[in-house]
Amino acid sequence: MFKDFFSALMEGKLIGVKCKDCEEITCPPKSTCNNCGSRNLERIELSGKGKVVSYTATYVAPLGYDGEVPYVVAIVELDEGAWIVGRLDVDAEKADKEDLIGKRVEVYGKEFPTEQFYPDKQRRVVPMFRIVE
Ligand SMILES: [Zn+2]
Structure with a gap:
């Protein structure tokens, strides 16, 4: 049921689950x-x-992540209420200088090289957020 989260993310789609008991x-x-x-x-x-x-x-x-710094990690509150951790598609120095809290963002998926600690054949897709306002 959840295996397609990352492949959907690579198509710009975000998959979640809705609780039939409490609506969360x-x-x-x-x-x-x-x-x-x-x-x-x-x-x-x-x-x-x-x-x-x-x-x-x-x-x-x-x-194992040597080639990727600097990068910006963010907590995003989705319009549906869930919180998700991803990376923010902004320059790290810009993120340090400006207040980006509250900025509107939208998700996309980005595939990163599989580093040495990942099992063979496993894709490494990261939720990325771009600022839209
Ligand atoms: Zn529930």
């Missing part, structure tokens, strides 16, 4: 509701739009 939306999809723990879920396509809640620029790479 969970994204990325999980097998249980983030709010009530129910397994009574349905797969839904989300708008992929939301706003920046918080972010930080990363200048020192975690092991």
Whole structure:
């Protein structure tokens, strides 16, 4: 049910699950509701739009991510209410100088090189957010 999250993301689509018991939306999809723990879920396509809640620029790479710094990691509140972690498609120095909290964003997927710690053949797709206002 959830295996297509990353392939959908590469097509600019964001998949989540909606709880049939409490209406909570969970994204990325999980097998249980983030709010009530129910397994009574349905797969839904989300708008992929939301706003920046918080972010930080990363200048020192975690092991295996050497070629990717600097980058900006953000928490985004989707219009449907779920919070998701992704990367913000902005220059890290710009992110440090400007206040981007509350900015409207939309999602897309970006595939990164599979680094040394990933099992063979596993794709590494990251939710990216571009600022739209
Ligand atoms: Zn629930």
